[in-house]
Amino acid sequence: MPSGIVFFGTPEFAVPSLKALISKGERILLVVTQPDKPKGRGKIIQPSEIKKVAINYGLPLIQPEKIKDEDFIKSLKSLNPEFFIVVAYGKILPKEILEIPQKGCINLHASLLPKYRGAAPIQWALIKGEKITGVTTMLMDEGVDTGPILLQKEVLIDDEDNAESLSKKLSIIGAELVIETIDKMRKGNIIPKPQTGEPTYAPQLKKEDGKINWNESAIKIFNLVRGTYPWPCAYSFLKDERVKIIKTEVLKGNASAGLIIKAKDELVVGTADGLIKILLIQPEGKRVMTAKEFISGRKINEGKDSFS
Numbered sequence: 001m002p003s004g005i006v007f008f009g010t011p012e013f014a015v016p017s018l019k020a021l022i023s024k025g026e027r028i029l030l031v032v033t034q035p036d037k038p039k040g041r042g043k044i045i046q047p048s049e050i051k052k053v054a055i056n057y058g059l060p061l062i063q064p065e066k067i068k069d070e071d072f073i074k075s076l077k078s079l080n081p082e083f084f085i086v087v088a089y090g091k092i093l094p095k096e097i098l099e100i101p102q103k104g105c106i107n108l109h110a111s112l113l114p115k116y117r118g119a120a121p122i123q124w125a126l127i128k129g130e131k132i133t134g135v136t137t138m139l140m141d142e143g144v145d146t147g148p149i150l151l152q153k154e155v156l157i158d159d160e161d162n163a164e165s166l167s168k169k170l171s172i173i174g175a176e177l178v179i180e181t182i183d184k185m186r187k188g189n190i191i192p193k194p195q196t197g198e199p200t201y202a203p204q205l206k207k208e209d210g211k212i213n214w215n216e217s218a219i220k221i222f223n224l225v226r227g228t229y230p231w232p233c234a235y236s237f238l239k240d241e242r243v244k245i246i247k248t249e250v251l252k253g254n255a256s257a258g259l260i261i262k263a264k265d266e267l268v269v270g271t272a273d274g275l276i277k278i279l280l281i282q283p284e285g286k287r288v289m290t291a292k293e294f295i296s297g298r299k300i301n302e303g304k305d306s307f308s
Helices: 012-023 049-056 070-079 121-127 163-187 218-227 291-296
Strands: 005-009 028-032 037-039 044-046 083-087 105-109 132-139 149-156 234-238 241-251 260-263 267-270 275-283
Touching: 005 012, 012 028, 012 049, 012 083, 012 163, 028 049, 028 070, 083 163, 105 163, 121 132, 121 163, 121 218, 132 163, 149 163, 218 234, 218 241, 218 275, 267 291, 275 291
Parallel strands: 005 028, 005 083, 083 105
Antiparallel strands: 037 044, 105 132, 132 149, 234 241, 241 275, 260 267, 267 275
């Protein structure tokens, strides 16, 4: 008889899937998550979100430093699991691990594969201005998000969405898809399908990816701001002060790229095509504030000062 599930996951995105499995009464043999890491300004060692859930529910937990560790692989084999469920674990599983479960390794990916393979599909879908994204369950192979597709579900991207809000939305819908996938796999109602179409890629974001180029269009800058929140955050410089741009709005109009044309009750900046109204902004080392609050503490000359 199948003995249960081993769950691999690390960040907040993986939490709804693990909780859904627990709620359904699935036997969780083991939870695998990444080692505790320093986070925040104080660089305090913190457990992953999945570790917190595993401890809260009293689930067996392991945090291997090296995924190819022989003792770790032996312990996985000894469990004789039915499935591995992998949700944003953060490391590539080698062939020796992929071959362990009786019915395969199921991965939940936050895009409509083969679009946006890689570590940051939610962020890049927003940055590229997509109107629709989704979630995919697939059987894992040795490639990065290249395995055959099991199920997919489309999700509309709202204009108000940023990477944080869209991630929450997709994590909940993804958890439902994981449960549906397991049920259909057990009943033999899914035929894995090879990925078709031209793949696109979503590499891990770097801090410098948040730098705003005011010579881009207003809509591109708007999408960059959405896609890079909460990390690394879109940023620019005003009089040598580095500021994070948290939320914006696109307006019609024209002005020189980066030029501040309004700085009284609102903050409006020129781009290559259209205008950007800054709604929320964060000076370095300070809290997020409205544009009006930001303006009130500074002397900004309309039509002269620019973001760079």
